[in-house]
Amino acid sequence: MRNIDFTDLRENFDSVCNTVNGEKEAVTLTLKSNRKVYIMPEEDYDSIQRFIIPAVSTIDLASH
Template sequence: MNNGIKEINFTSLKNDFDKVCGEVNDSREAVALTLKSGRKVFIMPEENYDNISRFVMVNASPNTLTSK
């Protein structure tokens, strides 16, 4: 992934899920979806799944994910 990650919106993802996934896998570039909460969801190419540990995301939010 690079700093110029393409942003998509939820409607595009919902309506064109297979197309978006195909484009991500063909271009080998991740895309990001920003949620209403401001958190980002990244869709990565399948070839990167085995190497996911090399992608480190810095938590820029004061809210952290914890199990209760």
């Protein structure tokens, strides 16, 4: 799994898209907080069993 940052994503967007969709390789985008966002091929979406999202805020996102 290739790790990228926002600069890499911005400057090499087409290459990153080709890696994800053409080569079927997931990519992780590292945020400033060191959290990671996983970017995966669309065809793999159905194979995701579950998302684990820790409760870090009491804000009700549905009300916004």
